[in-house]
Amino acid sequence: xxxxxxxxxxxxxxxxxxxxxxxxxxxxARDDVRITVVDRSNHHxxxxxxxxxxxxxxxxxxxxxxLRHILRRQRNATVRMGTVAGIDTETREVxxxxxxxxxxxxxxxxSGATHAYFGHDEWARYAPGxxxxxxxxxxxxxxLSAFERAEASDDDAERRxxxxxxxxxxxxxxxxxxxxxxxxARHTLKREFRRIDPRQARVLLLEAxxxxxxxxxxxxxxxxxxxxxxxxxxxxxxxxxxxxDAVGVTLGDESIATHTVLWAAGVxxxxxxxxxxxxxxxxxxxxxxxxLSVPGLPQVFVAGDLASLQQDGKPVPGVAPAAKxxxxxxxxxxxxxxxxxxxxxxxxxxxxxxxxxxxxAAVVHFGRLGLSGAIAWWFWLLAxxxxxIGFRNRLVVMLNWTWAYWSYQRAARIILNNEERPE
Amino acid sequence: xxxxxxxxxxxxxxxxxxxxxxxxxxxxARDDVRITVVDRSNHHxxxxxxxxxxxxxxxxxxxxxxLRHILRRQRNATVRMGTVAGIDTETREVxxxxxxxxxxxxxxxxSGATHAYFGHDEWARYAPGxxxxxxxxxxxxxxLSAFERAEASDDDAERRxxxxxxxxxxxxxxxxxxxxxxxxARHTLKREFRRIDPRQARVLLLEAxxxxxxxxxxxxxxxxxxxxxxxxxxxxxxxxxxxxDAVGVTLGDESIATHTVLWAAGVxxxxxxxxxxxxxxxxxxxxxxxxLSVPGLPQVFVAGDLASLQQDGKPVPGVAPAAKxxxxxxxxxxxxxxxxxxxxxxxxxxxxxxxxxxxxAAVVHFGRLGLSGAIAWWFWLLAxxxxxIGFRNRLVVMLNWTWAYWSYQRAARIILNNEERPE
Numbered sequence: 001x002x003x004x005x006x007x008x009x010x011x012x013x014x015x016x017x018x019x020x021x022x023x024x025x026x027x028x029a030r031d032d033v034r035i036t037v038v039d040r041s042n043h044h045x046x047x048x049x050x051x052x053x054x055x056x057x058x059x060x061x062x063x064x065x066x067l068r069h070i071l072r073r074q075r076n077a078t079v080r081m082g083t084v085a086g087i088d089t090e091t092r093e094v095x096x097x098x099x100x101x102x103x104x105x106x107x108x109x110x111s112g113a114t115h116a117y118f119g120h121d122e123w124a125r126y127a128p129g130x131x132x133x134x135x136x137x138x139x140x141x142x143x144l145s146a147f148e149r150a151e152a153s154d155d156d157a158e159r160r161x162x163x164x165x166x167x168x169x170x171x172x173x174x175x176x177x178x179x180x181x182x183x184x185a186r187h188t189l190k191r192e193f194r195r196i197d198p199r200q201a202r203v204l205l206l207e208a209x210x211x212x213x214x215x216x217x218x219x220x221x222x223x224x225x226x227x228x229x230x231x232x233x234x235x236x237x238x239x240x241x242x243x244x245d246a247v248g249v250t251l252g253d254e255s256i257a258t259h260t261v262l263w264a265a266g267v268x269x270x271x272x273x274x275x276x277x278x279x280x281x282x283x284x285x286x287x288x289x290x291x292l293s294v295p296g297l298p299q300v301f302v303a304g305d306l307a308s309l310q311q312d313g314k315p316v317p318g319v320a321p322a323a324k325x326x327x328x329x330x331x332x333x334x335x336x337x338x339x340x341x342x343x344x345x346x347x348x349x350x351x352x353x354x355x356x357x358x359x360x361a362a363v364v365h366f367g368r369l370g371l372s373g374a375i376a377w378w379f380w381l382l383a384x385x386x387x388x389i390g391f392r393n394r395l396v397v398m399l400n401w402t403w404a405y406w407s408y409q410r411a412a413r414i415i416l417n418n419e420e421r422p423e
Numbered sequence: 424x425x426x427x428x429x430x431x432x433x434x435x436x437x438x439x440x441x442x443x444x445x446x447x448x449x450x451x452a453r454d455d456v457r458i459t460v461v462d463r464s465n466h467h468x469x470x471x472x473x474x475x476x477x478x479x480x481x482x483x484x485x486x487x488x489x490l491r492h493i494l495r496r497q498r499n500a501t502v503r504m505g506t507v508a509g510i511d512t513e514t515r516e517v518x519x520x521x522x523x524x525x526x527x528x529x530x531x532x533x534s535g536a537t538h539a540y541f542g543h544d545e546w547a548r549y550a551p552g553x554x555x556x557x558x559x560x561x562x563x564x565x566x567l568s569a570f571e572r573a574e575a576s577d578d579d580a581e582r583r584x585x586x587x588x589x590x591x592x593x594x595x596x597x598x599x600x601x602x603x604x605x606x607x608a609r610h611t612l613k614r615e616f617r618r619i620d621p622r623q624a625r626v627l628l629l630e631a632x633x634x635x636x637x638x639x640x641x642x643x644x645x646x647x648x649x650x651x652x653x654x655x656x657x658x659x660x661x662x663x664x665x666x667x668d669a670v671g672v673t674l675g676d677e678s679i680a681t682h683t684v685l686w687a688a689g690v691x692x693x694x695x696x697x698x699x700x701x702x703x704x705x706x707x708x709x710x711x712x713x714x715l716s717v718p719g720l721p722q723v724f725v726a727g728d729l730a731s732l733q734q735d736g737k738p739v740p741g742v743a744p745a746a747k748x749x750x751x752x753x754x755x756x757x758x759x760x761x762x763x764x765x766x767x768x769x770x771x772x773x774x775x776x777x778x779x780x781x782x783x784a785a786v787v788h789f790g791r792l793g794l795s796g797a798i799a800w801w802f803w804l805l806a807x808x809x810x811x812i813g814f815r816n817r818l819v820v821m822l823n824w825t826w827a828y829w830s831y832q833r834a835a836r837i838i839l840n841n842e843e844r845p846e
Contacts, residue, residue, distance in 0.1 A: 042571060042838045059482035061835035068615040069836065078617040081571040081838075100575065133839055148465060148504040152523065192491040194501040395826075396834070399819060411819070412484035413492065415465045415504075416556055 009034045009076075010338050013094050013104035015084055015272065017044050017067045019320050020110035020304030023327030024334075025077050031335055035077040036102060038094065042066050042081050045133060046388050048320055049397075051173060053136035055180040056144065056410040060133045062397050065389050084111070087275045089297055106299045106334045109272060109286070110327065113305040113318060116268030116283075123244040127261040130173055137416055139262060143181065144415050146260045147189060150196050157257065163201040164258035166249045168241050169265030170207030171215070172355040175224060177262055178205040179358035182231040187408040203233045204258075206251065208240040208265070213355055213363065215317065216370075220363040223372040227361040241265075267318065269306050276300065281308040290345030291333045292326060298337065301330040309346065316348045320387075325349065356380045359405065432457045432499075433761050436517050436527035438507055438695065440467050440490045442743050443533035443727030446750030447757075448500050454758055458500040459525060461517065465489050465504050468556060469811050471743055472820075474596060476559035478603040479567065479833040483556045485820050488812050507534070509698045512720055529722050529757045532695060532709070533750065536728040536741060539691030539706075546667040550684040553596055560839055562685060566604065567838050569683045570612060573619050580680065586624040587681035589672045591664050592688030593630030594638070595778040598647060600685055601628040602781035605654040610831040626656045627681075629674065631663040631688070636778055636786065638740065639793075643786040646795040650784040664688075690741065692729050699723065704731040713768030714756045715749060721760065724753040732769065739771045743810075748772065779803045782828070 010033050014021045017039035025035050043064040052058040071077045085097040087109070093101045115129030128138050143165070150162035163185075167178045185201035192198075205212065205228065211221040212228070212235060228235050236251065243250035248257040269284035278294055279287050285308035286294060292307060294300040303326035305318040316322050325348060333343040352366030354376075362376035371379065381401070388394045400411050433456045437444045440462035448458050466487040475481040494500045505519040510532070516524045538552030551561050566588070573585035586608075590601045608624035615621075628635065628651065634644040635651070635658060651658050659674065666673035671680040692707035701717050702710050708731035709717060715730060717723040726749035728741040739745050748771060756766040775789030777799075785799035794802065804824070811817050823834050 042567060042836070056484075059484045059835075060839055061479075061482045061837045064837045066615075066836045068612075069832070072615045080575060081568075082575060098575070133837065137839065144465060145504075152503060152505060152521070189491075192489075192495045192502075393834075396819060396822060399822060403818075409492070411816075412482075413465070413489045414484045414487045414556065416483055416560065 007034060010105040011036065011103065012106045012108065012334060013038065013102055014108045014110060015039075015087075015094065016110035016112055016270075016304070017041075017079070018047070018110060018112050018304060019323035020112075020327035020330070021108065022067070022070065023324040024108050024110065024303060024331040025071065025327075026074070027328045027331035028335070029074045029076065031076070031338075033076060033334075033338070035074075036080055036104075037067060037071070037077060038080045038082055038084060038096070038102070039067060040081070040083040041132070042068070043133075044070055044389060046393075047131075048384060049388070050130055050133070050136050051176040051180065053133060053412070054130055054139040054143075055177065055184060056140050056413040057180070057404055058397060058400055059412045060137060062393055062400065063388070064133060065393065070389065084272060087272065089276060089300060092299070104299075106337065107301065108327075108330050108334070109276070109300065109302045109306060110304045110323075110330075111270035111272050111306055113267040113269055115263055116266035117263070118266055120244070123263070126244045126246060127168060127249075127263040129263040130177070140412070141415050142260050142262075143184075144413060147193070147196070147198060147201075148415075149259075151193050159196065161248065161257040162259050163196065163198070164204070164248075164256065165201065165260045165262070166204045166206060166256060166258045167262045167264055168206050168244075168249070169263065170205055170209070170212035170235070170237065171264060172213065174205055174207070174262075174264035175212055175228065175355055175357055177264060178203050178233045178235075179228060179231055179356070179361065182228075182233045183358050183408075184410065186232060188410050188413075204256065205233050205235045206239045206241060206249070207235070207237045210237055212237065215353060216355070216363060216365050220365055220370045220372060224355065224357060224363050227357045227363075227372070231358050231361070267305070273302075273306055283308070291336075291343035292330045292346055293333060293343070301333060303327045303330040309348075311348050319353075321351055322348055354380045354383060430457060433528040434459065434526065435529045435531065435757060436461065436525055437531045437533060438462075438510075438517065439533035439535055439693075439727070440464075440502070441470070441533060441535050441727060442746035443535075443750035443753070444531065445490070445493065446747040447531050447533065447726060447754040448494065448750075449497070450751045450754035451758070452497045452499065454499070454761075456499060456757075456761070458497075459503055459527075460490060460494070460500060461503045461505055461507060461519070461525065462490060463504070463506040464555070465491070466556075467493055467812060469816075470554075471807060472811070473553055473556070473559050474599040474603065476556065476835070477553055477562040477566075477600065478607060479563050479836040480603070480827055481820060481823055482835045483560060485816055485823065486811070487556060488816065493812065507695055510695065512699060512723060515722070527722075529760065530724070531750075531753050531757070532699070532723065532725045532729060533727045533746075533753075534693035534695050534729055536690040536692055538686055539689035540686070541689055543667070546686070549667045549669060550591060550672075550686040552686040553600070563835070564838050565683050565685075566607075567836060570616070570619070570621060570624075571838075572682075574616050582619060584671065584680040585682050586619065586621075587627070587671075587679065587683070588624065589627045589629060589679060589681050589684045591629050591667075591672070591684065591686050593628055593632070593635035593658070593660065594687060595636065597628055597630070597685075597687035598635055598651065599779055600687060601626050601656045601658075602651060602654055602779070602784065605651075605656045606781050606831075607833065609655060611833050611836075627679065628656050628658045629662045629664060629672070630658070630660045633660055635660065638776060639778070639786060639788050643788055643793050643795060647778065647780060647786050650780045650786075650795070654781050654784070690728070696725075696729055706731070714759075714766035715753045715769055716756060716766070724756060726750050726753040732771075734771050742776075744774055745771055777803045777806060
């Protein structure tokens, strides 16, 4: 689809319309280049709020905007919805699975990460992870259906298993899911069932390491743990999962009967990294140069979760602010290449770290400052509303949250595409 | 799941949580009865706005609310999410497909209607109809994907077929879909593509009868036709579809190449009607007595789209107000049976008929009054917001519509569960 034969501007192909790809594209808005953004979905996703869609607090369109719409006024950019099958760095072409090939002068690979099950891919069907809107709707369906099935069940053991929810992984996503699920069981659904008491639901957060939120200082991890326990979450640290199947989850010798296991434990790099045929780190990410280019491929850059880079002896984390910064930096590196200037090394600026736990419960860490509880929660709320793309979405999200806050209700408790009871 | 052995209150089972079933349940809130509402989805759906979800103006949860939540304070009602496999009127039991059986003293069958393809079930996969939220999300995905695929295509004929949209059926749903689709092509997507011009999309509305909106007076049909044409819709009346397949739609001798056909032509009664083993009308609906009971089955009532009833020589129409009125009447008939009183005949009160066409374009008909254009549109807007269940939804819908109105944007242009490009 390289249909601009008379166009001599350098053609930049950006794979992935997430934070890294989109921020790079926007940074090049005034350059004399052509940009093609390729993404397999039609939208940019505000991933930090994905757990709210999974837990029925927000609708899918509240946290997503069509890439075309975001870029409609950027005349040097075009969007191609499609799935990349491979990259040929010899011919400088991106191959799509529909047979199309897109030639590039510069390539930015920003296709991010996906779930990793540590060699246990058979766990995927029992323990869905949370990366896309479709993942979030699947998790929402599983959670809400478990309560429905428990209400209908006549078997005590089955009912207990249906009311047991296990979240694997004590990072920010796991903490958010566990805290929100505990609130749903204790408050949102309180009066709605006649045969079960949703407050008796067990929510387990299983973490293999010694503490939750290990990217935060020890004191904030401890505060997060107490806030989770106050909400009724059973936190098990040092608990490595050894098996997940249709009947439950196994931790060493202990088997826990549950029908709902959610995976928030591991991410793996997008498999597209392999098609570059360059050295990768253990997680499959590309070991980039300081200017974010790929060793030996000066016209190829990598940004976001797919880039592996050390700074001051620590890896740059796979978080949204790092992806945005890398995207902008990759754009600057490409511009330098085009104009014949030297590229500069990327420096990650850490503005802090936020994780929410529940209503009025969160932890925030900036430099030396650590906050927890209500003040951290307000901080988290404002930061997330502020960074949401699109004026309309911010308003709708604020309205939904205000409503949810006062009523303890969740606006999107709708089971869609009911897999368990097909027509 | 009939687990109240000590409970001597009459048990009323309501099949279907749509307008008829829900209004009947609410009407019995203060009666000394037990009510079980069975529905295969977890939500009540505000069906009159379903086309807005299909055309990406609203999110699925904006027009739906969990049945449990609506009924949470009605202590004599319980909700069972499940699919009814059959009804045994001998043993007075409702059988669910998960093997459960629910005994009843009175049964209200309000399972509504589904799409009918006039004996051409093979058309269903090419021409989805619009009855559930999942249907709406499927149609949304097909519409948005057609524009994406057209942008990627190098073949002129394929691009034209992808930009041709055929809607079969000129009733209110067909008119709403056609009008909104024309607006999307002309305004919403105007600047967002680089290779196609969405304004060149063709939107065809195919009606077998002599005019659109045949339930309205001739003058309003003509006004609706003009409003559709002004929006750019090609209306073909007297055009019976003879074939629908993967490459297009055939009308007599004419073949129209299109990848997107939407079905708004026919509805058929829920197949559950057959399990009563009583006479049905040609559309498969139950020929009910004037009090809405089933001939020969005095403890079984039918309300809503599934009930076939003549009034003053005309059938009671399959619209939301009729369903609500029948639901309330069936509740009164059941109450009369329980208390040993005579039941009264149902009378449909026709408060008028509304259909929207597009921005500032609608027709309204009450008694002798007919309105069209902007005033009819404002009337339609206020009526729909007023009747939406749930305070929060009304606010969100109003906000979305205000935004959509001023910006010509549609808030929910997100492709979910992308069937065409599976991972």
